[in-house]
Amino acid sequence: MSVLGPSEVELAAAEEGGVRAAARAYLERVRAGDVGSLPVIVALALITVFFTAKTSVFFTSINFDNLIVQMAPVALIAIGVVFVLLLGEIDLSIGSVSGVGGVVVAELQQAGTGHNLGGGAAIAIAIAVGALIGALQGSFVALIGVPSFVVTLAGLLAFQGVILKALGIQGVIGIQSNTVNNVANYFLPKEWGWAIAAAVTVGLCAVTVSGFVTRHRAGLPIGNPLLAALRLAALAVIAFGAVAICNHARGVPFAGLLVIGLIGFWTYVARRTTFGRHVYAVGGNPEAARRAGINVARIRILVFMISGAMAALGGIAFAARLSSVDLTAGSGTVLLDSIAAAVIGGTSLFGGRGYVRSALLGALVIKTIENGLDLLGQTDWVKNVTTGLILLAAVTLDTLSRRRLERVGR
């Protein structure tokens, strides 16, 4: 389910050929402070095996559909968190901003209020509001230099207040718009599911092959074709397998497609565009980025806008799932789940290292545990302790690889 081909590092290092070279490339990356996605994928596999063994209802089509819809809002918000963490900053307002996103959508689609906008327009405006909030917070961070921790803590409180005010005494707004509700409740027709799996597979193959061709034409070393083929085959199996399981029940949830599509899009932005490159540069060494002529303030503001927009979108998905927003919108574990997802997924808290896909991987870990423990009839305290321990493990791993780096004296 992770997106896009091998990173450039692997490509070049795998040129010597063989799985051994790829393993060496991975170790090299760990040594450079980047633990990558391997630990979280292993963890996810173990968790799945554990719950499948524990309860028969876990590995079923219906539960799989549920899990995807439960996971989607957190994954969407965590995408924004990944960008913020890549900068070496933090955004604590994402929970509240997601609540604002839900409230704005619910308010705008409401009949008889004078807005009564179509669902699509309401969604677009809510996302724009999220981006605007991000721009505001980002400006304080980038232009004035207020620590992002404090700016977004203030945002957390302030926007929680805004939600209270907006919902008033009535305290809840129902969502009638089908367009909005479909974000979380629409399941694609089965043929569509297959078509999408095929399209994703073909797309990934095309990207990989065209990458090989351009590198070959340019006379550059190319990666190991066998390894790339194996990776593509694994991704194809996951894509078709996921669709097969979903189609056994209601079909592929639109929310799942939305997450995959956006992970793909933002991965592209992060890894293949100048903007993405500059985000990594600012996170790795802001002074070097500045000396290289990169407009550091602009990058910071844009990243906080991404974070705000993705938080709003996640909030819309939350609201759609419940077909309403109430005073709890964006509170509870939304904030911590989203930040934990990005970190558990393998994005470093220290800036400059991480991948957009960690949002999905981390959200899957957190929500699979929650889902599994729910099925086992465990109470909240077990869920919280387990998630906490996994987060601690992820951050410890990150810190250790970072410490190693410092000991070598770089």
Next chain:
Amino acid sequence: MTAAMTPPTLELRRVSKAFGSVQALRDVDFEVRDGEVMALVGDNGAGKSTLIKSVAGIHPFDSGEIYFDGKRVEIHGPKDAARLGIEVVYQDLALCDNLDVVQNMYLGREVHDLFHRLKEPVMEQRTSETLRSLSVTTLKSVRQTVATLSGGQRQSVAVARAVMWNSRVVILDEPTAALGVAQTRQVLELVKRLAHEQGLAVVLISHNLHDVFEVADRITVLRLGRNVGVYERSATTQQEIVSAITAGVPTKVAGIEGTGEAAT
């Protein structure tokens, strides 16, 4: 000589810079011409790094004038400096540890298409070519993260980055400080080639007078943020430079007028 007729490539007149109460530079004059290596020497804290950071647009001078090819210019940011063709290799290497060699070489100047899509093959090719042309052969791969490089390798990447662009003035702040014997030799050879073969104006900051005397054509001495003097390499000795650095004794003046006045 004809050099006196054409204006210097880069010239600073009476530039000053203070950090709060610390006057890092006071009315300093400096110049460098095409095809020469101008060394900039002085004790720790003399203001060498401050001078070049201002030229590079990192922090502007408080006062004074900058001339490029005889024309008055303003440098407000790194982009201005780059547009003029001024490239700097910093003492605290301005590399991003989390990025690889190619990404660092093109940092802030990535090759991209209309949609800001990166053209990785082009960048990788040119990086390899540049490193090869500078005989930097110890890198395993240009796709290695900079965090995994040795000090000398990092220095080589930083130097290569500065000369990859069509630069007019290349400034190197202690480029050999962290290098072993062989790599120091290589960098010094490179410095000479930049000036004498490619005709660039090269500024070399170094504490190693042996290195300075090996490659420099002229030597500017700073002491406590002020000019001491400008010396022709062929007409001075290491002892003379040492006493200029430590005691600030102006003995000989070459090139710039008015640099011989008392420095303390």
